[in-house]
Amino acid sequence: MPHTDKREEKGSQGVTLGSLLLPTTPSPIRSIYESLEERAKTYDFGLLEEDVVVLDTETTGLSFKNCELIEIAAARLSGREVVERYHTFVKPEGRIPPQIQALTNIKESDVVDAPGAEEAVAGLAEFVGGVPVLAHNAIFDRTFVEKVPGGKEVSDNWIDTLALSRIALPCLKSHRLSDMAQAFHCDSVTHRAMDDVDALCGMWRVILCGLAALPTGLLGRLADLHPEIDWAYRPIFSHLALETEGASFSLKEVRARLTMSARDCSKDDAAERLDPYDLPSRDEMDAAFAGDGVVSRMYHDFESRPEQVAMAQEVREALGTSTHRAIEAGTGVGKSMAYLLPAIEFAQRNNVTVGVATKTNALTDQLVAHELPALDAVLPDGVSFCALKGYDHYPCLLRLERAASGELPLSQVDMGYRSENAVGSDMLTAIAVTYAYSSQVLEGDLDALGIRWRFVPRSMLTIGPSDCIHNRCPFYPKECFIHGARRRAASADIVVTNHSLLLRNVAADNAILPPIRHWIIDEAHGFESEARRQWAEELSAEKTRETFERLGGSKTGTLHALLVSMAGREGSTLAVGLLTKAAASAARASTATASLYEAIHGLVGLADRTGGYENVTLWIDERVRESEEWQSVVSASTEAVEKLSETSKCLDEARESLAEVDPQLADGLGEATRGISEMTDAIKDIVVAPQDNMVYSAELYRQRKRIGQEKLVAEKLDIGADLAERWMPEMESVIFTSATMAVGKSFNHFNHAVGFDRLQAEKYKDLQLDSSYDFDNHMSVILAQDLPAPQDKSYLAALTDLLFDVHTSMEGSVLTLFTNRREMERVYADLKPRLEEAGLEVVCQERGSSPRQLRERFLAEKRLSLMALKSFWEGFDAAGDTLRCVVIPKLPFASPQDPLVKERELREDRAWWRYSLPDAVLSVKQAAGRLIRTAGDTGVLVLADSRLVTKRYGCDFINSLPSHNIQRLETENVGKYIRMWRTTHESTR
Numbered sequence: 001m002p003h004t005d006k007r008e009e010k011g012s013q014g015v016t017l018g019s020l021l022l023p024t025t026p027s028p029i030r031s032i033y034e035s036l037e038e039r040a041k042t043y044d045f046g047l048l049e050e051d052v053v054v055l056d057t058e059t060t061g062l063s064f065k066n067c068e069l070i071e072i073a074a075a076r077l078s079g080r081e082v083v084e085r086y087h088t089f090v091k092p093e094g095r096i097p098p099q100i101q102a103l104t105n106i107k108e109s110d111v112v113d114a115p116g117a118e119e120a121v122a123g124l125a126e127f128v129g130g131v132p133v134l135a136h137n138a139i140f141d142r143t144f145v146e147k148v149p150g151g152k153e154v155s156d157n158w159i160d161t162l163a164l165s166r167i168a169l170p171c172l173k174s175h176r177l178s179d180m181a182q183a184f185h186c187d188s189v190t191h192r193a194m195d196d197v198d199a200l201c202g203m204w205r206v207i208l209c210g211l212a213a214l215p216t217g218l219l220g221r222l223a224d225l226h227p228e229i230d231w232a233y234r235p236i237f238s239h240l241a242l243e244t245e246g247a248s249f250s251l252k253e254v255r256a257r258l259t260m261s262a263r264d265c266s267k268d269d270a271a272e273r274l275d276p277y278d279l280p281s282r283d284e285m286d287a288a289f290a291g292d293g294v295v296s297r298m299y300h301d302f303e304s305r306p307e308q309v310a311m312a313q314e315v316r317e318a319l320g321t322s323t324h325r326a327i328e329a330g331t332g333v334g335k336s337m338a339y340l341l342p343a344i345e346f347a348q349r350n351n352v353t354v355g356v357a358t359k360t361n362a363l364t365d366q367l368v369a370h371e372l373p374a375l376d377a378v379l380p381d382g383v384s385f386c387a388l389k390g391y392d393h394y395p396c397l398l399r400l401e402r403a404a405s406g407e408l409p410l411s412q413v414d415m416g417y418r419s420e421n422a423v424g425s426d427m428l429t430a431i432a433v434t435y436a437y438s439s440q441v442l443e444g445d446l447d448a449l450g451i452r453w454r455f456v457p458r459s460m461l462t463i464g465p466s467d468c469i470h471n472r473c474p475f476y477p478k479e480c481f482i483h484g485a486r487r488r489a490a491s492a493d494i495v496v497t498n499h500s501l502l503l504r505n506v507a508a509d510n511a512i513l514p515p516i517r518h519w520i521i522d523e524a525h526g527f528e529s530e531a532r533r534q535w536a537e538e539l540s541a542e543k544t545r546e547t548f549e550r551l552g553g554s555k556t557g558t559l560h561a562l563l564v565s566m567a568g569r570e571g572s573t574l575a576v577g578l579l580t581k582a583a584a585s586a587a588r589a590s591t592a593t594a595s596l597y598e599a600i601h602g603l604v605g606l607a608d609r610t611g612g613y614e615n616v617t618l619w620i621d622e623r624v625r626e627s628e629e630w631q632s633v634v635s636a637s638t639e640a641v642e643k644l645s646e647t648s649k650c651l652d653e654a655r656e657s658l659a660e661v662d663p664q665l666a667d668g669l670g671e672a673t674r675g676i677s678e679m680t681d682a683i684k685d686i687v688v689a690p691q692d693n694m695v696y697s698a699e700l701y702r703q704r705k706r707i708g709q710e711k712l713v714a715e716k717l718d719i720g721a722d723l724a725e726r727w728m729p730e731m732e733s734v735i736f737t738s739a740t741m742a743v744g745k746s747f748n749h750f751n752h753a754v755g756f757d758r759l760q761a762e763k764y765k766d767l768q769l770d771s772s773y774d775f776d777n778h779m780s781v782i783l784a785q786d787l788p789a790p791q792d793k794s795y796l797a798a799l800t801d802l803l804f805d806v807h808t809s810m811e812g813s814v815l816t817l818f819t820n821r822r823e824m825e826r827v828y829a830d831l832k833p834r835l836e837e838a839g840l841e842v843v844c845q846e847r848g849s850s851p852r853q854l855r856e857r858f859l860a861e862k863r864l865s866l867m868a869l870k871s872f873w874e875g876f877d878a879a880g881d882t883l884r885c886v887v888i889p890k891l892p893f894a895s896p897q898d899p900l901v902k903e904r905e906l907r908e909d910r911a912w913w914r915y916s917l918p919d920a921v922l923s924v925k926q927a928a929g930r931l932i933r934t935a936g937d938t939g940v941l942v943l944a945d946s947r948l949v950t951k952r953y954g955c956d957f958i959n960s961l962p963s964h965n966i967q968r969l970e971t972e973n974v975g976k977y978i979r980m981w982r983t984t985h986e987s988t989r
Contacts, residue, residue: 330771
């Protein structure tokens with residue numbers, strides 16, 4: 001966990017235990033949590049709270065490399081009492097950034113006479129004396145302490161109470177210290193170290209009570225996990241397990257108790273319905289959104305919005321008439337409630353399920369954690385709902401049990417600088433938190449458990465659809481998270497999932513999800529591109545390497561583990577012989593595929609030299625397929641297919657033989673076998689027998705040292721045709737909605753992308769609803785009309801000057817969205833020192849940087865500005881003063897070298913106007929939407945591409961913007977205008 005969790009949590013308001021518990025927490029488990037506060041007052045934990053030190057630090061920032069300690073606080077516990085304290089400010093070598101001063105209230109005057117870091121840490125070491133140290137997100141505090149000379153003398157036993165709280169209290173939505181401290185009425189958390197120490201002192205007993213309340217025998221099971229690993233939590237579990245020593249634990253029995261109360265009454269399949277649908281009347285729907293209606297009871301400051309009501313009526317009509325819709329609903333309409341309420345009414349009146357598919361996890365979480373529970377509380381009959389994700393988001397309980405008792409997959413992890421013991425500890429923590437979660441939660445997924453997936457292979461705890469053994473698994477179906485969730489989904493009013501799972505379901509002929517015939521696709525602007533990605537076929541050198549490494553041979557991997565397991569077993573001679581034969585065949589196949597990727601690397605000479613310095617994407621057209629280089633690929637493919645087919649045959653024979661001796665071991669060979677088959681199919685489909693409805697490309701690297709990262713890709717050319725032919729005929733109603741769908745007033749581009757234009761005209765309808773926000777008064781759009789054209793050599797220098805004026809006139813809080821990394825880096829290098837002289841800071845989305853951490857930092861530091869790439873063009877919410885200006889230097893047209901662009905241009909005369917132009921318009925609309933996120937936001941959008949003025953397509957962009965307040969300015973006047981705008985608008989906020 002990043003330290004931002006600790007900092008952002010401070011100052012949380014109004015958290016109660018009821019609001020912090022997952023809404024799906026079973027009643028008996030909820031009662032346990034409600035009793036923890038009282039139990040913590042009297043329970044005696046003996047040595048676990050005798051002579052332990054609770055610690056917290058404050059620092060000048062989040063970077064271990066560049067930031068410093070400014071405060072250390074610690075308290076020694078004896079029983080329930082703090083018997084001794086240590087506190088000191090620390091004088092850093094540099095200045096305390098203004099935002100840290102504001103956050104922590106630690107001023108330069110506080111540290112001016114404070115000891116330096118080495119002296120302060122020496123005092124801490126003397127105070128701690130090597131006893132166990134408790135810290136919330138201990139890796140942060142420990143790293144800052146131990147990078148100071150002498151810091152490693154403080155203690156060699158640090159307990160991370162953040163990770164431990166996830167094991168002890170798995171039903172909490174958040175394990176931030178501030179939220180838990182408020183919920184359990186411990187000392188409040190502030191931005192000062194000693195206050196946080198007091199809060200953790202109070203929470204320590206609650207955490208221990210939570211551990212003690214886990215199912216009987218579980219702590220003993222956790223204490224016995226992989227004794228070869230030196231695991232910090234083992235002594236805690238061992239001590240607590242003494243009270244129930246000898247008690248056994250059965251995960252199946254615990255899961256069976258949890259699932260006893262689960263509903264299991266499947267809804268009807270709408271495709272089999274003969275009677276007309278029962279619908280609420282238009283008047284009933286209007287009343288639901290009126291000032292005294294159902295929706296108003298969900299919000300303190302509810303205001304009826306005509307656009308929201310209009311959308312709800314349109315959704316109601318589409319569902320009732322089995323027709324389709326494309327609805328563009330501008331920011332502030334409240335579209336989620338506009339489709340949820342009529343969907344719930346429709347589902348309940350007709351005993352069917354309605355599906356909602358979203359693009360981002362943020363919206364999925366919002367629907368499942370906020371909107372749907374709120375509707376459940378106010379609707380007369382409540383609402384049953386379920387969230388579904390892909391297989392690899394859910395714990396596989398059989399794999400969890402195997403991970404607990406079998407060999408840890410340490411060989412599958414790139415450990416970097418970490419030791420095997422450190423990585424093994426992360427794996428044990430992941431196993432522990434998954435056991436605890438599975439013992440208390442009926443339904444849910446792994447995404448919120450804080451597992452460090454960098455060091456924990458997902459395959460240790462999850463399974464793919466093709467690897468599930470179904471009725472041969474002891475947890476199938478009811479106790480299983482995956483199949484249990486799908487069973488419950490079949491009886492829910494509303495099922496929430498994501499675009500990717502829905503599209504995988506389409507590809508699987510609707511075999512993954514329940515038979516849902518009515519779908520609402522939110523964030524629909526991204527549906528076509530996600531479908532193209534999901535339905536693509538890849539032949540990847542990296543994935544091939546992983547497949548062979550996982551499969552292994554006589555000395556490594558799955559085959560080695562199976563050979564060891566079978567050694568000496570009665571009746572295993574044939575299986576051992578077949579496994580040995582498979583290992584030899586796999587080695588030959590590995591060599592053949594390596595030769596194939598060597599041949600694929602040879603294609604780089606055919607790539608246009610205008611591509612990237614290192615990596616290039618080559619369109620595989622007829623010219624490429626007729627080249628000598630491609631013939632080498634074909635020849636190598638023939639050899640690879642032959643060796644891979646031989647390996648598949650050997651693995652199938654070995655698996656059949658294993659099944660007679662040990663069915664579970666045979667199942668373990670299945671995933672690797674399927675990986676070989678998928679590789680074979682990809683080679684055949686991409687190299688040997690290409691199809692006319694696909695576009696083919698190769699991702700290559702110019703340098704030979706990058707051999708081993710090549711990839712061949714086949715993508716669907718026309719997604720809309722596939723949706724219209726494969727999916728729409730099976731659906732009763734599909735409603736697409738987003739804030740950005742239309743180009744101007746036209747839905748032609750979107751309707752083609754999703755296949756509506758292949759349907760009969762009466763089967764679909766589109767509707768454009770304006771935003772409920774006053775964009776004309778709250779957003780000003782500036783066209784910098786005299787900048788050089790983007791391809792001009794003087795453009796970047798002129799852009800840098802313009803950005804300097806924009807940043808200084810806005811006094812920070814600017815987001816600049818680039819389309820090209822090299823241009824962004826050049827501008828950043830020139831602009832950063834100029835802004836520093838002006839007292840402003842700008843950061844850049846550099847190679848290898850974390851978009852999530854950049855987002856968090858940008859949101860936390862009010863005046864910070866950011867230069868970013870594609871990942872920030874949409875889905876980035878920064879309401880209020882955090883973001884007051886968005887700059888788009890260059891219109892986001894797709895690269896002319898993009899294989900999809902080139903394939904379309906080959907087949908259609910006006911392809912650029914039909915595809916590239918509207919795609920760019922919608923991207924600009926998305927970027928503009930980052931600026932106004934609430935009714936009170938104001939801001940400036942700067943479009944720094946003079947083609948908006950000089951090219952006739954400029955009006956397509958301008959007419960699609962949410963604001964009509966357009967200013968065409970010379971660059972020298974942009975700064976002056978922004979200062980004037982701020983004077984008249986920000987002062988009224």
